[in-house]
Amino acid sequence: MMPIAEALAFFSDQGEGYKVELLKDLEEKGEKAVSLYQQGDFIDLCRGPHIPDTSWLKSFKLLRVAGSYWRGDERNPMLTRIYGTAFSDKKDLKKYLNRIEEAKKRDHRKLGKELALFTIQDEVGPGLILWQPRGAMLRKLIEDYWKDAHYKNGYELLYTPHIARQDLWKTSGHLDFYGENMYSAMEIDEVAYQLKPMNCPFHIGVYNATKHSYREFPVRWCELGTVYRYERTGALHGLMRVRGFTQDDAHIFCRPDQLEEEIFNIIDLNLQVLKTFGFADYDVYLSTRPEKYVGSDEHWDLSTKALQAAMEKKGLAYAIDPGEGVFYGPKIDIKIKDQLGRSWQCSTIQVDFNLPERFGMTYTGQDGAEHQPIMIHRALMGSLERFIGVLIEHYAGAFPLWMAPEQARILNITDAQAEYCSKVYTELRQAGVRVEQDLRNEKLNYKIREAQMMKTPYMLIIGDREMEEGTVTVRKRNGDNLPPMTPQEFADLVSKECEQGTA
RNA sequence: GCCGAUAUAGCUCAGCUUGGUAGAGCGGCUGAUUCGUAAUCAGUAGGUCUCCGGUUCAAGUCCGGAUAUCGGCUCCA
Structure with missing residues (x-):
């Protein structure tokens, strides 16, 4: 242990600017002293302890190098990170490396090619999937199951277009809050149109086409809706992260008193779907209000509580992901792990008080007055592309x-x-x-x-x-x-x- | 987008270090074989070496740029 002031002097003498920055932060947090560890001539700041001494690390291997932003913020400079692993004996290291090799054999990109499921071609464009006959059949079977399950659970099916007038995206707020993920406008008869990044405004259009009464709620509309989102080149990854994908989307319109039960029903269907595909291992997160958001704090509180209550009633264990909600509301996310241990967000359930307001949605209540419905967005598989990617790895291509x-x-x-x-x-x-x-x-x-x-x-x-x-x-x-x-x-x-x- | 790496036949890869106009296996096609639980044999076709530029008498090979992919970061269904 060393007092912070002393450590500050020690590291600034060595020109270790980043260490000095960390120390200053620790000092601000009220830390009085920090621990340092020494190995030969090498002395470094480390909270430790990890192991009694380095003799425990008989077998080690450096795995890869990668750039990584200082403190994980892309505005900061990039450092070089070296990944390595160590075991107390050679056999364990070998076992670990073999497991990684095995996992690579299940990589959906490799299996997708070998089993002729899908292809991605430069001529078509990055992040755009061509489904080959076998993959198309797999997808059709999943879609059929999905449609059937939704019909049985009281949903109705919708179909909506791929583009809409730019004004629609202004009304919805997507242009303001999601614009950087949307493709630039195209002009049709001197009117700007844009490719859809989400299906919700269309479902609202269907809603607003007719008058509604409190008696018909909840209204449950689902669609296998193909959306297009700009993803930065470095983020693309096989089927898991693409630029055009089909969401197993649905929007539920209900009264405030129905919110909690509807969320409960969704979770129920969600877990049923995951179970059908053999997934039992997933992580559940509750994402709360982000920095960029719309709607009142009151609404955010109300909907966050409804999500929490439904999960608790279902006995679902979850972690809180602070600030990770969408701009229009809090959400529940379910993430499934792939073979390399990376987790992928699939299911998502989001409460929205915002779009009903923006689009002036109403229903006639028991009191004869006009009220605003609550909207729930949800996707169970998330996107068919990603879900099938996870599915390929989950079954190693040997589908049920x-x-x-x-x-x-x-x-x-x-x-x-x-x-x-x-x-x-x-x-x-x-x-x-x-x-x-x-x-x-x-x-x-x-x-x-x-x-x-x-x-x-x-x-x-x-x-x-x-x-x-x-x-x-x-x-x-x-x-x-x-x-x-x-x-x-x-x-x-x-x-x-x-x-x-x-x- | 950022850091690092990679790009050769339909697929998997060799050739690049030491510049001299492309190789293998599998697959395809043709023929022979007619066979009982994870690869029968022989022949044959197939490549503007990702693209654009530079160096050089000469570039798959060296240099620069673009694009895509891979491993991460960031971001996300």
């Missing part, structure tokens, strides 16, 4: 049967069975199985290997035996075989397994 783009592949042993295979193929397609056939003149081993690498859940092997008996032999992707069965029996097995998956 119900969302596998290709559920089964027919493999013939020789050309002699080709005709029978095509019959089975047609029969299974008619029965709703997502089946492909590989009738190439290749050895069975070769075809199995390919089907296996594409993580196809079932391989249907057909040789002379099966052809004579009118059956298929089913090989699972884990290598197990099921007893021979008829194509119809296989189709039943598939639909039963799918039902269990989404139940």
